[in-house]
Amino acid sequence: MIKQPHILLIYTGGTIGMVKDIDTGALKAFDFNSLLTKIPELRLLDCSIETISFEEPIDSSNMCPKYWGDIATIIGDNYLDFDGFVVLHGSDTMSYTASALSFMLENLAKPVILTGSQLPIGDLRTDAKENLITSIQMASLQIEGKPVIREVGLYFEYKLYRGNRTTKINAEHFEAFESLNYPHLAESGVHLKVNKEHLWKPKPNKKLILRTRMDTHxxxxxxxxxxxxxxxxxxxxxxxxxxxxxxxxxxxxxxxxxxxxxxxxxxxxxxxxxxxxxxxxxxxxxxxxxxxxxxxxxxxxxxxxxxxxxxxxxxxxxxxxxxxxxxxxxxxxxxxxxxxxx
Structure with a gap:
């Protein structure tokens, strides 16, 4: 019997993790320990989910190689215990982080999918729920117990892209990202359509190696x-x-x-x-x-x-x-x- 995929959700900060205080209108950080209470739709997913949050969520404008290393280390420390990883991140520097993680995670053979949102998760018209739910679904995709996605991806507004091919192109539209020089990896519609010919194929049976030394000069x-x-x-x-x-x-x-x-x-x-x-x-x-x-x-x-x-x-x-x-x-x-x- 094939076991249910086990997904680790890593919250670093960003708009997706914010909820609006109904009384004051101010945005505050979302408590991801109560994730299933706030988003009951997650119970319908065919996977189990655990969460880890940065102690102090950061705005993505403050993202830097130190935090890239923290994310990579969390993935490395939990790599054998989970089938996939979803990183919640502010959209402004998400393409930089996705690119950096692709180099830091040498021999990666499991999905690491970054996502975020343009509107907070508590907003009536938020894009956060769809982005989050589908990212988890993408990270859970398996064939005969093995992950379909085996690279760092970026999911936003119905499309999964190779993370290191993306650029943020719009600060206001829900379609905030584009991969102009490489086809998208998957698309979410009535069904999840995966473009298998465009997926990264890692070398088989290689141990994950963390490469977190980044020279910023x-x-x-x-x-x-x-x-x-x-x-x-x-x-x-x-x-x-x-x-x-x-x-x-x-x-x-x-x-x-x-x-x-x-x-x-x-x-x-x-x-x-x-x-x-x-x-x-x-x-x-x-x-x-x-x-x-x-x-x-x-x-x-x-x-x-x-x-x-x-x-x-x-x-x-x-x-x-x-x-x-x-x-x-x-x-x-x-x-x-x-x-x-x-």
Whole structure:
């Protein structure tokens, strides 16, 4: 007999965990120990649920690698006792956390699904209940006692996405997230439809390894017409930065001004890892397609391909934290490690 899936719900903070005080109208943190009382629909799910909450729930604007490590550690400590994990998280930085967890949880072979909401769980029109219930259902999906989803996902408004492919695109609509460079993994309608061909397939029988060392000595430079030479010099000659993401135009294009190219080349020679990511919402970097990016390729700028800025930040922190040798760094970054790039 196949046992009922056992799901761990991890509450970190965010709008989804708030209820409105009827008398004062103020929002306060939800007591997740009374989850089944507040959301009786959860009793209808074919799984058992336990909950863990951060001692002090945090706004996702305060999310940082320390908290990413806390979430990863909770999952690691409970990995053998549960069949799936649902992380409740504020939506503003959810894509960053989903990306970071995908790198931190090496050899992950169970579902870790992040979700949240645009309206508090106690609001009359809330999207929190549907997001929560379906995320738990997604984490509970099994075939012959084995999980269907075996990666870090992000569920929001009827769609499950690969977490490290997502970007928050809207602060007001219920459809807050999109994965523009990779198809969604599953969709919730009358039935749960899973796009099995797009699911991550981890190496079999590998032990989960936590990789929580994240080096935050990185920066992001978004190019724009008229960008100042002194500002670029201050960033590219800084001794504090080990890795820099440059958000370029279109398919990876940048100004061909001699001073700019020389600054990049000198910085790379001095050991700075520079990653080229497009500032377009969708599409990919293709250095060398145009003259305005061929020089970047020649001087050794790393191609981010179709990675999101959020995933590029997490991957850069992760690889720097793992002390990847300089001569291997470019090759490893340009390789898809967790399905974060094509």
């Amino acid at each position: 990185i920066g992001v430079l978004k190019l724009f017409p008229g960008i100042s030479r002194p500002i670029c010099e201050a960033i590219l000659t800084s001794k504090l930065i080990k890795g820099l993401i440059i958000e370029t135009y279109g398919s990876g294009n940048a100004t061909t001004e001699a001073w700019f190219v020389k600054l990049l080349a000198d910085a790379i020679t001095n050991g700075l890892h520079i990653v080229n990511v497009t500032q377009c919402a969708g599409g990919r970097v293709n250095m060398g397609q145009y003259e305005t990016s061929s020089q970047l390729k020649l001087i050794g700028v790393i191609s981010g391909s179709d990675i999101t800025t959020e995933a590029a930040i997490a991957k850069l922190m992760y690889l720097l934290g793992e002390n990847i040798p300089r001569n291997n760094f470019k090759t490893i970054f340009e390789t898809s490690l967790r399905g974060e790039m094509s």
